[in-house]
Amino acid sequence: MLLKDKVAIITGATRGIGRAIAKRFAQEGCHIAFCGRTRNENMIQVEEELQNLGVKAKGYVADVSNYDSAQAFVAETLKDFGHLDILINNAGITDDAALKRMTEAQWDNVINVNLKSVFCMTKAVQPVLWKQGSGSIVNISSVVGLAGNYNQANYAASKAGIIGLSKAAAKEFGARNIRVNVVAPGFIVTEMTGDIPEQLKTYWQTRIPLRRPGTPEDVANACLYYASELGSYNTGDVMHLCGGMEDA
Ligand code: NAP
Numbered sequence: 001m002l003l004k005d006k007v008a009i010i011t012g013a014t015r016g017i018g019r020a021i022a023k024r025f026a027q028e029g030c031h032i033a034f035c036g037r038t039r040n041e042n043m044i045q046v047e048e049e050l051q052n053l054g055v056k057a058k059g060y061v062a063d064v065s066n067y068d069s070a071q072a073f074v075a076e077t078l079k080d081f082g083h084l085d086i087l088i089n090n091a092g093i094t095d096d097a098a099l100k101r102m103t104e105a106q107w108d109n110v111i112n113v114n115l116k117s118v119f120c121m122t123k124a125v126q127p128v129l130w131k132q133g134s135g136s137i138v139n140i141s142s143v144v145g146l147a148g149n150y151n152q153a154n155y156a157a158s159k160a161g162i163i164g165l166s167k168a169a170a171k172e173f174g175a176r177n178i179r180v181n182v183v184a185p186g187f188i189v190t191e192m193t194g195d196i197p198e199q200l201k202t203y204w205q206t207r208i209p210l211r212r213p214g215t216p217e218d219v220a221n222a223c224l225y226y227a228s229e230l231g232s233y234n235t236g237d238v239m240h241l242c243g244g245m246e247d248a
Contacts (some may be wrong), residue, residue, distance in 0.1 A: 002228040003030035007081045009074065010034045011064045011121060012091025014042040016190035017140065020216030021088055021223050022046060026053040028224065030086070033077040035062040056081065064091050065112040070120035078128065086227045087125045089118045089139045089162075094192060096151040107154045114158035118165055126173070135178040138226045139166045140219070143186045143240065147247045159184070163238055170236035179235040181226040186242025188214040210243035 008025050012018040013034035019042075022032045032050050036043050036059065043059035050057030058080060062073035078084060092114045095106045118139055129135030144152055145159025163182055170180040187193065187204050193213075205211065222241050225231045 001029035002224060002230065003028040003086075005029060005031070006085040006227075007031045007033065007077070007083055008086035008088060008227065009077055009084065009121070009125070010088040010090055011062075011117065012036060014040065014046055014059070016192060017185070017188060017216045017219045018088070018090040019046055020220040021090060022050055022057070023053070024217065024220035024224055025086075025227070026050045026055045026057065028228070029055065031056040031081055033058055033060060033073075033081055035060045035064065035073055035091070037061065037063055064089075064117035064121055067120045067123070070117070070124045074121070074124035074128070083132070084125060084128050085135060087121060087135070087137045088223055088227070089121050089137070091117055092140065092158075092192075094152065094155050096155070098151050099153045102153060110154035111158050111161075114155065115161040115165070118162055122165070122169060126178075129178045130173070130176050133177050135173075136227045136231070137166075137169065137178065137180045138223045139180070139182050140223075141166075141182045141184040141238070143184050143242045143245060146184060146238075146240070166238075167236050174235055179226070179231065181231065181234055181236070182238040183219060183222045183226070184238055184240050184242070185214055185219050186240075186245045188216060188219060190216060208243040208245050212243065214241060214243060 008030050010022050013022040014036035047059050063069045095110050139162050141162045142159040144156045148156045166180045166182045
């Protein structure tokens with residue numbers, strides 16, 4: 001098992017990619033603390049699904065775009081789990097509009113949830129990982145952060161910001177054996193992409209050399225590489241996980 005008795009915090013694991021990461025890590029023996037914004041049916045289901053794999057798992061209510069909420073989430077995790085090895089910053093949203101119509105609220109909301117959250121969570125775990133002299137942080141960006149996209153200036157900026165933040169953190173934390181890497185997925189089938197029109201999905205799929213969209217499990221495997229000893233000499237990386245899409 002690649003993560004036996006490690007403890008991972010995964011933000012936004014009530015569904016989609018975060019849920020798949022939690023499941024994949026649990027299959028490797030990792031105990032999981034995860035969060036969503038409310039204690040809903042999904043959160044309870046994920047807890048049960050992970051516990052059935054034989055690991056400790058608990059869902060927390062946290063808004064990771066809020067500094068105090070992120071601090072409380074990490075403090076509660078440490079109280080419940082005793083230690084911490086891995087942070088996956090996965091929580092994210094979209095709120096699309098053409099720039100000429102995008103409101104300040106749309107901009108602030110997406111930047112706060114997608115980018116400020118990574119700052120908040122990194123700040124919350126840093127003292128713990130620093131003291132123990134080990135840790136792995138994986139941040140979920142997007143190919144949109146590398147290439148831009150129509151109607152997604154807020155999302156593209158947030159995901160590009162994650163890359164800059166991660167590269168800076170990798171430099172600052174490297175001497176303490178804390179690795180920071182980025183996974184930048186392309187088109188992954190989840191609820192987030194569920195309401196994209198069929199026509200656009202077809203168009204995107206013709207641009208993907210592997211001729212299929214990605215799955216949450218594809219992303220989970222990439223995170224497993226960086227979170228485990230398999231990726232022990234990787235830091236400051238950006239993995240393009242997009243089936244070879246040309247402009248990513
Ligand atoms: P999703 O299905 O919409 O899930 C988003 C998760 O984030 C949910 O668990 C949600 O929990 C949580 N969340 C949202 N805001 C939060 C907040 N303020 N605090 C705590 N949790 C919050 O999204 P997904 O498709 O799995 O995407 C996951 C990540 O991958 C995102 O960062 C996304 O940008 C990135 N990504 C996705 C794709 C894709 O094609 N799907 C491609 C590239 C990158 P609750 O709703 O329960 O609160």
